[in-house]
Amino acid sequence: MRFAETGFNLEVDLSRGNVERVATDPKDTELYLGGLGTSAKLMWDRVPPEAEPFSPENLLIFSAGLLCGTPAPGCNRTIVSTFSPQTKLLAYSMMGGFWAPELKHAGYDKVILRGKSPDLVYLWINNDKVEIRDASHLKGKGAVETADLIKKELKEPKAQVAAIGMAGENRVYFASIEQGRSSASRGGIGAVMGDKGVKAIVVRGTKDVHIAKPAEFMELCNYVLKYIKARDGNPIPGVMPILAGLGSPQEMIVHDEKWHTENFMWGNSRLRRKGFWTEEVAENWTNTMESMRTRLISCYNCPMKCGATISPPGLPTYMMKCFSKLTYTMGAMSDLEFGLRIAQSATEYGVDGFSAPQVMAFGLELLEAGILTDKDFPGMPDDNEGKFYWLLDKIVRREGIGDTLANGTHWAAEQIGNGAQEFAHNNIKKLEQLPLKLGMLNPIYFLMYSTGEKINITQIEGNFPQAPFATREEREEFVKDWPHVPDEKFKEYFVEWEQRGEKSIPYYPTPDATCEIVNWQEQMHYIDDSLGMCAGLSSFPLKPPYHIHNLPTFISSGAGIDMDKDELIQIAKRNRNLVRALNVRKGMRRADEKPPEDHWRKRFPELETELMDTYYKFKGWNSQGIPTEESLNELSLDYISKDFIQRGILKDGEDAPSGETSTEKEQK
Amino acid sequence: MEEHAVSGHKKTKTVKTIRIDVDKCNGCRACEVICSAFHASPRYSSSNSARSRIRVIHDPLRDIYVPVYAGDYSMAECAGRDKYTIDGKEYDECAFCRASCPSRDLFKEPDSGLPLKCDMCESDPSLSEPMCVQWCLADALVYEEREEEVVEEEQQEEIEIGLEAMANKHGVQKVMDTLARMTKKA
Ligand code: SF4
Ligand code: SF4
Ligand code: SF4
Numbered sequence: 001m002r003f004a005e006t007g008f009n010l011e012v013d014l015s016r017g018n019v020e021r022v023a024t025d026p027k028d029t030e031l032y033l034g035g036l037g038t039s040a041k042l043m044w045d046r047v048p049p050e051a052e053p054f055s056p057e058n059l060l061i062f063s064a065g066l067l068c069g070t071p072a073p074g075c076n077r078t079i080v081s082t083f084s085p086q087t088k089l090l091a092y093s094m095m096g097g098f099w100a101p102e103l104k105h106a107g108y109d110k111v112i113l114r115g116k117s118p119d120l121v122y123l124w125i126n127n128d129k130v131e132i133r134d135a136s137h138l139k140g141k142g143a144v145e146t147a148d149l150i151k152k153e154l155k156e157p158k159a160q161v162a163a164i165g166m167a168g169e170n171r172v173y174f175a176s177i178e179q180g181r182s183s184a185s186r187g188g189i190g191a192v193m194g195d196k197g198v199k200a201i202v203v204r205g206t207k208d209v210h211i212a213k214p215a216e217f218m219e220l221c222n223y224v225l226k227y228i229k230a231r232d233g234n235p236i237p238g239v240m241p242i243l244a245g246l247g248s249p250q251e252m253i254v255h256d257e258k259w260h261t262e263n264f265m266w267g268n269s270r271l272r273r274k275g276f277w278t279e280e281v282a283e284n285w286t287n288t289m290e291s292m293r294t295r296l297i298s299c300y301n302c303p304m305k306c307g308a309t310i311s312p313p314g315l316p317t318y319m320m321k322c323f324s325k326l327t328y329t330m331g332a333m334s335d336l337e338f339g340l341r342i343a344q345s346a347t348e349y350g351v352d353g354f355s356a357p358q359v360m361a362f363g364l365e366l367l368e369a370g371i372l373t374d375k376d377f378p379g380m381p382d383d384n385e386g387k388f389y390w391l392l393d394k395i396v397r398r399e400g401i402g403d404t405l406a407n408g409t410h411w412a413a414e415q416i417g418n419g420a421q422e423f424a425h426n427n428i429k430k431l432e433q434l435p436l437k438l439g440m441l442n443p444i445y446f447l448m449y450s451t452g453e454k455i456n457i458t459q460i461e462g463n464f465p466q467a468p469f470a471t472r473e474e475r476e477e478f479v480k481d482w483p484h485v486p487d488e489k490f491k492e493y494f495v496e497w498e499q500r501g502e503k504s505i506p507y508y509p510t511p512d513a514t515c516e517i518v519n520w521q522e523q524m525h526y527i528d529d530s531l532g533m534c535a536g537l538s539s540f541p542l543k544p545p546y547h548i549h550n551l552p553t554f555i556s557s558g559a560g561i562d563m564d565k566d567e568l569i570q571i572a573k574r575n576r577n578l579v580r581a582l583n584v585r586k587g588m589r590r591a592d593e594k595p596p597e598d599h600w601r602k603r604f605p606e607l608e609t610e611l612m613d614t615y616y617k618f619k620g621w622n623s624q625g626i627p628t629e630e631s632l633n634e635l636s637l638d639y640i641s642k643d644f645i646q647r648g649i650l651k652d653g654e655d656a657p658s659g660e661t662s663t664e665k666e667q668k
Numbered sequence: 669m670e671e672h673a674v675s676g677h678k679k680t681k682t683v684k685t686i687r688i689d690v691d692k693c694n695g696c697r698a699c700e701v702i703c704s705a706f707h708a709s710p711r712y713s714s715s716n717s718a719r720s721r722i723r724v725i726h727d728p729l730r731d732i733y734v735p736v737y738a739g740d741y742s743m744a745e746c747a748g749r750d751k752y753t754i755d756g757k758e759y760d761e762c763a764f765c766r767a768s769c770p771s772r773d774l775f776k777e778p779d780s781g782l783p784l785k786c787d788m789c790e791s792d793p794s795l796s797e798p799m800c801v802q803w804c805l806a807d808a809l810v811y812e813e814r815e816e817e818v819v820e821e822e823q824q825e826e827i828e829i830g831l832e833a834m835a836n837k838h839g840v841q842k843v844m845d846t847l848a849r850m851t852k853k854a
Contacts, residue, residue: 069715214708214710305694
């Protein structure tokens with residue numbers, strides 16, 4: 001018997017309309033766990049680097065994490081992976097909610113989509129019965145609306161639905177996949193789903209998920225709940241409210257947005273508005289939220305309630321979480337009421353809440369700069385808010401200028417030319433980033449931004465404080481109760497870290513310490529992404545219930561795979577290198593690994609070079625960021641080193657970089 | 669239900685109540701998860717909401733959150749059904765009903781179709797609080813106990829309820845034949 005996992009994947013060939021249930025190799029679970037790990041392995045084995053994102057050869061994999069469907073609190077992530085139309089690299093966006101556990105109960109760990117359906121369809125997985133059904137009547141329907149309609153037509157109120165809206169159908173490069181209160185939205189995976197002609201995947205399952213060592217596993221689960229309860233009344237002192245607790249940032253609960261509105265950038269990630277958060281604004285926004293928010297809601301088997309149901313007067317209800325609360329408001333330089341209203345349309349259309357507002361603001365900047373003209377915006381209303389609604393509509397329909405903007409700021413700028421590239425200023429690897437511009441370079445963030453494969457900072461950062469606390473006493477207090485560290489040295493790094501002076505950024509933490517800090521934080525995310533664990537209870541907050549010392553026991557008692565801390569770290573390392581290898585084979589090189597040019601005002605080219613060199617070396621990568629033959633083989637990834645040597649990406653027996661290509665060059 | 673014999677036909681029993689505050693429910697279904705795991709055998713060896721004796725009727729777009737406990741098995745569906753509207757929210761037919769009944773798939777073992785019934789997590793040693801209450805950190809489920817005098821009443825055995833359900837589904841004869849066959853095999 002297989003524990004925690006089901007041991008079966010669902011293979012769907014959309015071109016032929018063929019569905020197969022395929023047993024998986026338990027060896028792969030031992031090597032890569034599940035979720036992102038095993039999905040990345042499938043991508044490596046089956047998608048050649050030449051395959052375009054919008055081609056039948058590209059796979060779109062919906063995967064439950066290894067522990068989804070077990071009673072582990074907050075373990076509910078669906079990891080969706082594919083090659084991104086926007087970055088041309090691996091996209092692996094995740095969603096919480098209820099879909100992954102349902103898939104497990106239906107008897108599958110993954111749904112693997114290949115080929116393309118000639119007509120719009122949806123997939124109906126009801127335990128052993130799987131059907132590809134006509135979805136022509138759902139064409140153009142909103143993602144939330146689609147889920148509702150399908151559940152009604154199937155008479156299955158308990159089915160879980162992951163659907164795309166019009167943006168996905170029209171292959172908007174930043175289209176999302178929506179699933180009720182959650183969405184997988186970064187990197188345009190919704191566009192790939194649309195390209196494959198799949199409107200939705202609907203799941204209903206009533207089978208057991210088995211636990212290897214029940215008593216031991218439950219003891220850990222109970223510990224997690226107890227810890228969450230204890231933390232609830234004890235926020236971490238010294239950090240801002242949204243970082244003091246557990247869960248995703250509690251944006252639906254916290255009304256005080258002084259920090260975000262005065263420190264993050266408005267418009268096309270341009271304008272910092274100090275002094276914005278007045279009493280009047282605070283009162284206004286609080287009223288807006290209180291009047292539109294009907295209920296705080298959780299994901300499957302989690303008490304944290306990070307999401308909310310939002311009912312804007314006169315509009316249909318939708319669900320929201322995290323920072324999308326503010327991205328539209330700030331992108332449009334408007335207020336929260338506008339933000340919550342337009343987010344209703346954006347959710348139905350199914351677009352990424354980070355990219356979409358920036359793309360629209362970028363379009364309007366180009367108009368202002370004269371690079372685009374009024375002719376490009378025929379019929380656009382004069383009022384600011386109206387412009388955004390108009391643009392959103394044009395983008396998701398790919399009409400007029402919307403067709404260009406639908407490709408995201410990077411590709412739109414390439415198409416428009418005439419200096420437009422300067423305005424696509426907030427990207428890493430062609431993907432729009434959090435609208436944040438800062439003063440002094442932070443070495444930890446520099447490395448995370450530059451080298452993180454998820455290309456999204458909130459999915460890389462986490463367990464180490466973002467900034468030093470003011471006094472040594474506060475820092476000592478913080479580390480006193482910090483069993484989460486993989487090694488005692490992290491406590492020292494933090495205690496020594498000063499806000500000013502010699503031991504402050506950018507030269508402290510030292511490059512060596514910085515590498516270790518980045519590595520630890522990233523490691524935790526790779527573990528979560530293979531287990532299906534919500535980062536909000538593990539890799540994202542300070543002092544979470546799940547950490548490197550108890551996760552191995554969760555795996556051994558849940559999935560029945562013997563595991564200790566070192567073995568788990570080794571798996572995280574393997575998965576991390578596998579994901580990197582996929583991108584390297586796609587052409588990613590050192591030249592691509594950089595933060596937005598203007599992310600920090602004060603830059604230190606020499607230090608940055610040293611940081612990159614040190615980090616690559618620390619990781620066992622050559623000077624181009626390519627894992628060396630030795631480090632690949634040490635991780636049992638020999639098949640990758642062989643492939644790299646065959647392709648000339650690595651040279652046999654030496655670590656010399658071939659270094660000629662980069663995705664930048666290739667695509668110009 | 670724990671019962672203590674007293675003189676005559678009167679007994680006191682401990683009435684165990686779970687107060688359900690639907691306003692506090694966040695739809696997480698932790699109650700379902702833990703109920704199914706607690707009742708798995710061996711205990712906690714599997715989880716499966718479909719086997720849970722509490723189900724959360726859950727429609728977030730209409731703000732409907734109703735944790736419902738599995739009550740008695742009912743052979744036939746009701747002739748008349750309830751449909752409530754509360755605070756302008758229209759609830760589905762049978763939404764508040766606890767019955768394991770032919771009209772719906774709620775509260776039935778997924779493979780055998782046998783009825784499920786909340787047993788208040790009766791176990792030895794007994795729990796401080798039922799598991800679903802312990803795992804509902806939102807306090808949507810709150811446990812209360814009180815003593816009450818009652819007239820004695822025969823309790824129908826779990827196995828009897830199960831057999832009755834099978835008989836209703838397949839006919840008495842078929843169940844008897846199957847039992848006979850099983851006895852021979854053993
Ligand atoms: S912490 Fe928040 S986002 Fe994470 S599983 Fe729980 S409710 Fe969902
Ligand atoms: S555990 Fe509590 S909050 Fe969660 S669904 Fe059950 S009753 Fe609602
Ligand atoms: S009281 Fe126990 S048996 Fe009844 S629903 Fe709750 S967990 Fe299940």
